[in-house]
Amino acid sequence: xxxxxxxxxxxxxxxxxxxxxxxxxxxxxxxxxxxxxxxxxxxxxxxxxxxxxxxxxxxxxxxxxxxxxxxxxxxxxxxxxxxxxxxxxxxxxxxxxxxxxxxxxxxxxxxxxxxxxxxxxxxxxxxxxxxxxxxxxxxxxxxxxxxxxxxxxxxxxxxxxxxxxxxxxxxxxxxxxxxxxxxxxxxxxxxxxxxxxxxxxxxxxxxxxxxxxxxxxxxxxxxxxxxxxxxxxxxxxxxxxxxxxxxxxxx
Amino acid sequence: xxxxxxxxxxxxxxxxxxxxxxxxxxxxxxxxxxxxxxxxxxxxxxxxxxxxxxxxxxxxxxxxxxxxxxxxxxxxxxxxxxxxxxxxxxxxxxxxxxxxxxxxxxxxxxxxxxxxxxxxxxxxxxxxxxxxxxxxxxxxxxxxxxxxxxxxxxxxxxxxxxxxxxxxxxxxxxxxxxxxxxxxxxxxxxxxxxxxxxxxxxxxxxxxxxxxxxxxxxxxxxxxxxxxxxxxxxxxxxxxxxxxxxxxxxxxxxxxxxxxxxxxxxxxxxxxx
Numbered sequence: 130x131x132x133x134x135x136x137x138x139x140x141x142x143x144x145x146x147x148x149x150x151x152x153x154x155x156x157x158x159x160x161x162x163x164x165x166x167x168x169x170x171x172x173x174x175x176x177x178x179x180x181x182x183x184x185x186x187x188x189x190x191x192x193x194x195x196x197x198x199x200x201x202x203x204x205x206x207x208x209x210x211x212x213x214x215x216x217x218x219x220x221x222x223x224x225x226x227x228x229x230x231x232x233x234x235x236x237x238x239x240x241x242x243x244x245x246x247x248x249x250x251x252x253x254x255x256x257x258x259x260x261x262x263x264x265x266x267x268x269x270x271x272x273x274x275x276x277x278x279x280x281x282x283x284x285x286x287x288x289x290x291x292x293x294x295x296x297x298x299x300x301x302x303x304x305x306x307x308x309x310x311x312x313x314x315x316x317x318x319x320x321x322x323x324x325x326x327x328x329x330x331x332x333x334x335x336x337x338x339x340x341x342x343x344x345x346x347x348x349x350x351x352x353x354x355x356x357x358x359x360x361x362x363x364x365x366x367x368x369x370x371x372x373x374x375x376x377x378x379x380x
Numbered sequence: 381x382x383x384x385x386x387x388x389x390x391x392x393x394x395x396x397x398x399x400x401x402x403x404x405x406x407x408x409x410x411x412x413x414x415x416x417x418x419x420x421x422x423x424x425x426x427x428x429x430x431x432x433x434x435x436x437x438x439x440x441x442x443x444x445x446x447x448x449x450x451x452x453x454x455x456x457x458x459x460x461x462x463x464x465x466x467x468x469x470x471x472x473x474x475x476x477x478x479x480x481x482x483x484x485x486x487x488x489x490x491x492x493x494x495x496x497x498x499x500x501x502x503x504x505x506x507x508x509x510x511x512x513x514x515x516x517x518x519x520x521x522x523x524x525x526x527x528x529x530x531x532x533x534x535x536x537x538x539x540x541x542x543x544x545x546x547x548x549x550x551x552x553x554x555x556x557x558x559x560x561x562x563x564x565x566x567x568x569x570x571x572x573x574x575x576x577x578x579x580x581x582x583x584x585x586x587x588x589x590x591x592x593x594x595x596x597x598x599x600x601x602x603x604x605x606x607x608x609x610x611x612x613x614x615x616x617x618x619x620x621x622x623x624x625x626x627x628x629x630x631x632x633x634x635x636x637x638x639x640x641x642x643x644x645x646x647x648x649x650x651x652x653x
Binding site: 244247248249251252253254255256257258259 | 431434436456457460463464466468470471472473474475476477487488491492538
């Protein structure tokens, strides 16, 4: 009767097992540092242009939207505060994570999925390598290091975008904007602004790798794994975002 | 034969994938230097049999011995050391497409804990192994730049580079033209006869099994030639037939050819598949 629950429970179980192994492997030898650097390049450097662009436009749009509302109350000088707080707390981490999920969780799932269906994962095990250690752990470490950095960069470029609108359309001075943007931020905001990307990075790497490693059914299976990886990592990002926000709101 | 003195031993091994039986109470054993040729229809459990033999897939029940050690409950890290003494050619080749030929062939030497040695020695062994399959000129090429037959030969080079006691070949001639298929079987016989390696070969082609049972590699001519029937030069070769996860036949070529079971007879004629 409850058979329909079996697949999601099994997937979650596999996720927990993979997470445990991947995290445990961080302190276990051998360490594949070359793979970590390669993944940092793929995830970090590769995602930098798109994350910067999205950060920039988010800041611009936030400033444009808020400008109209704030002008009504004569409070347009506070645009820096709003842009800063929304980017650091929410938009920066979530938009960056969703972009990286679309770009890298899918990449991980398709790469590992192709390796699975062409028996490269089995070959790896047969030739003395733990695929989790060689493939999953480097991606996890690289994502966990890169996503917070990408988020910080996206936040900053977003604020620059906000400043561009504030200075050109609202006539706000540089010191007015940046003082407001800086002073409104509390440690609480910075903490959640960094905890979120770290958590999202874990989700992106592990969900991407999980769907890649459990791929079956040839090239069609690789396509399915890629789609599932993006859909589920995005969904988990929003779910965990809600949990973390709830936690910090109650602090 | 005592299970501990076998190269591979299956004792009542069963495995299911969902509702489908992949292996159904399979039992067989083979000793050092012996050959087993496994036939069966697609989905009959041939590939699973090989994967279970090296612990890549765990059985639901029964016991599996590899090189005299029970692997059924062995941890993956313990299995790595044991697998270092086994060479495997996967059905799809299993070559890493991000690595070139030299890196692919040296992979087991660099990653098997018990086989790690200095780079210089590895380089020499890789070259020697690629010369064995006559592909020494492809060191820097990537798998995507090679033909299907060449990829299979690189797979063989990677399987033999560690000089293992047991070689497993999963459909080594599938999808190849007859000339390339013959080259592949020659290489498999060469490895078996020069190093006295125990061999399990999964195949669809009767000719492959017939060559494994009756031919020897002649190092002087570099060709394979028929060994006199019943002579000491023939390798103890048995044929295994799989049907829906069950081992329905195990015996010598003579018994195989004399068997009247319609399913078994399907594989006992040239061009069978």
